[in-house]
Amino acid sequence: MAVLLLNASLQPLNVISHRRLVVLLTKERVAFMDGAAEQAAAEAVAGRRLPEGVVIVRLLRTIHVPRRLLRPNRRNLLLRDDHTCQYCGHVGTSAELTVDHVKPVSRGGAADRWENVVIACKKCNWRKSNRLPEEVGLHLRRKPAPLTQEYAHIIFLRYPELKAAYDRLLAVA
Ligand SMILES: [Zn+2]
Structure with missing residues (x-):
């Protein structure tokens, strides 16, 4: 119930x-x-x-x-991004999808900001690795924004x- x-x-x-x-x-x-x-x-x-x-x-x-202040955790990011890789558009199950830092944390990107985290498929996340999207020819499908x-x-x-x-x-x- x-x-x-x-x-x-x-x-x-x-x-x-x-x-x-x-x-x-x-x-x-x-x-x-x-x-x-x-x-x-x-x-x-x-x-x-x-x-x-x-x-x-x-x-x-x-x-x-x-x-309510929603946090950009994995569950909320999956909701915001509709279970869709924000680089290639692949729609997957949560097991197939990862959380990607657009600007890698190791390069000064914010770890915990809505604007710097997106849902990405494993393939795109692997391709992107420790680089910026434009360095590997990836483009965000939309600008990441807080879940409002x-x-x-x-x-x-x-x-x-x-x-x-x-x-x-x-x-x-
Ligand atoms: Zn992808």
């Missing part, structure tokens, strides 16, 4: 654990979006067994959410079943 937590304004906030859901329910901080889900969850919590499928809960009071999408978009990319449930919720709201 996946639990999607919405702000009181219905903005998606996060995916939370069952344990966290029970804590929030106990503290009366959240409400279920519909009666059927509430009943199913109440029965499940009483029986210590959680319902199947997606549960959406909503905070009773709006909280202020600061802009809403955090909710990232949640939904990771949990497509929550996106479907959220869309259904908005359709009836």
Whole structure:
């Protein structure tokens, strides 16, 4: 079961654990979006067994959410670059793809900046090695930029079943 937590304004906030859901329910901080889900969850919590499928809960009071700072880690880079080598355009599985520093760290490139890291296939990464793209005839397909999408978009990319449930919720709201 996946639990999607919405702000009181219905903005998606996060995916939370069952344990966290029970804590929030106990503290009366959240409400279920519909009666059927509430009943199913109440029965499940009483029986210590959680319902199947997606549960959406909503905070009773709006909280202020600061802009999330996403880090340029491998997982976020794969999302930003759509699992696509930024040099040759090869679309691969995560196992086939590597993280490449456009300007190599050994030559003064930033190790941890969105603008200096891209997803590259192993072939291009090997070809590029410790050089700049232009030195080996490679060209970036687009300028690397920070991942600026809403955090909710990232949640939904990771949990497509929550996106479907959220869309259904908005359709009836
Ligand atoms: Zn490539």
